[in-house]
Amino acid sequence: MEPQTPRIAHRFRGFLPVVVDVETAGFDPQRHALLEIAAVIIRMDADGRLFPCPTLAVHVLPFLDAELDPKALAFNKIDPYHPFRDALSEHDAIKKILNPIRKAVSSQGCNRAVLVGHNAHFDLSFIQAAVERTQYKKNPFHGFSVFDTVSLAGLAYGQTVLPKAAKAAGLDWDNQSAHSAIYDAEQTAQLFCTIVNRWDDLK
Numbered sequence: 001m002e003p004q005t006p007r008i009a010h011r012f013r014g015f016l017p018v019v020v021d022v023e024t025a026g027f028d029p030q031r032h033a034l035l036e037i038a039a040v041i042i043r044m045d046a047d048g049r050l051f052p053c054p055t056l057a058v059h060v061l062p063f064l065d066a067e068l069d070p071k072a073l074a075f076n077k078i079d080p081y082h083p084f085r086d087a088l089s090e091h092d093a094i095k096k097i098l099n100p101i102r103k104a105v106s107s108q109g110c111n112r113a114v115l116v117g118h119n120a121h122f123d124l125s126f127i128q129a130a131v132e133r134t135q136y137k138k139n140p141f142h143g144f145s146v147f148d149t150v151s152l153a154g155l156a157y158g159q160t161v162l163p164k165a166a167k168a169a170g171l172d173w174d175n176q177s178a179h180s181a182i183y184d185a186e187q188t189a190q191l192f193c194t195i196v197n198r199w200d201d202l203k
Contacts, residue, residue, distance in 0.1 A: 023181045025072050033068055040185050119150055
């Protein structure tokens with residue numbers, strides 16, 4: 001008897017949701033450095049409930065000739081060249097994040113990953129720019145489709161700002177931990193799962 005395809009492969013038309021948050025040295029993915037990446041793969045349990053997997057995360061060294069906007073660094077409080085960051089080159093960082101996502105897409109019977117994010121096209125644009133610079137083959141993410149928790153939270157709770165949306169969903173929020181890729185990705189993952197599970201309860 002052949003094993004059944006995991007249920008999540010059917011829930012989103014063959015897409016595997018993966019929550020991503022990036023911290024950057026500006027707003028232009030072609031010019032400004034990618035400094036942190038965090039990704040949370042979403043799975044589905046036997047009851048059809050979504051839940052987040054452990055977080056994948058990496059600190060990234062600015063690519064050659066990358067621009068660093070002082071205002072962005074003051075906001076996210078990242079010192080790109082601090083010796084204790086244990087940062088990887090962009091080439092190695094992209095492999096560290098995307099290789100496990102590719103394996104998850106395959107193991108869950110899906111066709112592609114779909115990026116989930118709060119203002120998701122911003123995160124996708126930086127991932128795509130890094131993929132292009134590093135010539136990473138077989139990027140698992142769909143090229144333009146995303147699930148944006150700004151829209152989902154606006155629909156579900158009337159809130160579009162991440163801290164307010166998280167609180168409206170009954171989640172904790174720590175302002176001191178915010179604006180790190182890991183914290184924001186994990187909170188966005190919890191928010192996404194909460195909204196989808198709530199929707200499924202209403203069906």
